Amino acid sequence: MNITKSLFAISMISFAVNSVANADSNSETYDWRMATPWSGGPLFERDAKGFADWVSKLSGGRISIEVFPGGSLGSSLKVTNTVNSGVAELAHNYINYDYGSDPTTSILAGHSSGLTPEEYILWMYKGGGIELYEEYRRENFNVVAFPCSVSGTEVFxxxxxxxxxxxxxxxxxxxxxxxxxxxxxxxxxxxxxxxxxxxxxxxxxxxxxxxxxxxxxxxxxxxxxxxxxxxxxxxxxxSGGANECQVNMDVWSELSDSDKNLIRMAAKLNLFDSYLSSSYEDLxxxxxxxxxxxxxxxxxxxxxxxxxxxxxxxxxxxxxxxxxxxxxxxxxxxxxxxxxxxxxxxxxxxxxxx
Incomplete structure (x- = not known):
């Protein structure tokens, strides 16, 4: 599929999800707080806030997310704890900050001789990666989590x-x-x-x-x-990887299936936006x-x-x-x-x- 067709397909998916979300009989509204490790910069302004914007757009404004800089709602390096405790309903996070609990986080985040950004996206969405990611986070950290922005190749x-x-x-x-x-x-x-x-x-x-x-x-x-x-x-x-969005397990369990799908789609769209923007800005x-x-x-x-x-x-x-x-x-x-x-x-x- 060429890039034009890919963009068209994503636009149509977005339109379809938006239509379903607005037609959903569940009219619940939510005001959530998002914890992050970031004090500013593109990870905060573009990636974390971008996810919040997608959720708002796809839900027709029913789900509002206020994004907080690192340290505002708890330790910047322990964002998972902040979500688990319910201080924040969700987070934008780097899974490798939980490396001290389990080194598996490092190969999901991206590590030396790992996957490039393009390979990471393919592995996640077509190679079974995202299913492993969700299952791992639920079983070992008691949060719902999935990639929602790309981590590009770094300077050595x-x-x-x-x-x-x-x-x-x-x-x-x-x-x-x-x-x-x-x-x-x-x-x-x-x-x-x-x-x-x-x-x-x-x-x-x-x-x-x-x-x-x-x-x-x-x-x-x-x-x-x-x-x-x-x-x-x-x-x-x-060589590449991703940052994640997390949701508190209790908050997630109370959502309708359509809202769960909406949030997953917001993460996917935000990851695509992040990949395009970060790759271009790196040039x-x-x-x-x-x-x-x-x-x-x-x-x-x-x-x-x-x-x-x-x-x-x-x-x-x-x-x-x-x-x-x-x-x-x-x-x-x-x-x-x-x-x-x-x-x-x-x-x-x-x-x-x-």
Whole structure:
């Protein structure tokens, strides 16, 4: 299906869902609060608020969602707890913030040698990923959750130390989190976990050598390029993934089936919007970084291969004694094998540029 037909199909689905929602005999109105980890930026203004807007549109205004910045309704890194406790009816969240409870969150969020954004979308909606995602969140965290915005390929490092090879990575004082903190440590880095608000000053004062954070669009807003000389790509530590929307289980159980479907459709439409917007904004942001005073460094292929090898060891280790980790990993690996044929008949994105 070409992009025009895809857009038309999504528009028609949106119209159909909107018609059903407005015709629903259930005329219940809801005023909900949405918790987030975000203090601002595109994850807050575009992705979290975008989902709230879609829910309002599809429900004809019956369901109103007020979106709160991180820290307003509880800890920014414990948004799942905020939803579970009922302080907020729902949330926009990054599942990897629950990594401390279970490393399975990291492969659902996106991790090194994982899926690209396009692969992630295909796996979710056609490869059985979204069913695994919902079942996992219900069983292990007692929330209803599904992807509702895309996480793009990140910048590997903003660094004051040139990193191109595995040797360069040795002893690097690196701010990171989640699965990559374990894998990067195994590869020789000295990893540090710190709050987002402390990273800029830590880079500026030399407390850390480097940080990974987000996509080009997101990183431009942080100003890390102002205090770190080198920009290292590609972001093999986080090749793609998604952020999620969560709903409190009690709130969900009280909804009609049509409202449940409406919310799921809002999440899907918002994810598509997020993918288009973030992908386009990343193009301009990275071009601006290239034209700036920073030096762009490309990782040596041998280092990338080593990262993939170390990640596979890490995956196999966790899969041995974690049933859910093994189940999700098997699904993703099967999907990757199916994707091998992709390059046999598809042109790489951007190859037509002259």
């Amino acid at each position: 490092l903003h660094s004051n130390k040139k990193v191109e090879t595995l040797d360069d990575f040795q002893g690097l004082r690196l701010r990171t989190s989640g699965a990559w903190s374990e894998i990067a440590s195994n590869l020789g880095a000295s990893t540090v976990v710190m709050a987002g608000g402390d990273i800029y000053s830590s880079l500026e004062r030399g407390v850390i050598d480097a940080t990974e954070w987000g996509t080009p669009e997101q990183n431009m807003l942080t100003g890390f390029n102002e205090v770190a000389q080198y920009i290292v790509v590609p972001g093999v530590h986080q 301009g942001a990275f071009q601006e970084l290239k034209e700036g005073p920073n030096e762009i460094i490309h990782l040596d292929q041998s280092f990338i291969d080593t990262i993939y090898q170390e990640t596979r060891k890490w995956e196999d280790d966790h899969a041995k004694d974690n049933e859910w980790f093994a189940k999700v990993l098997e699904s993703q690996r099967d999907f990757k094998n199916n994707m091998k044929v992709w390059s046999d008949y598809r042109l790489p994105i951007g190859v037509m540029a002259r």
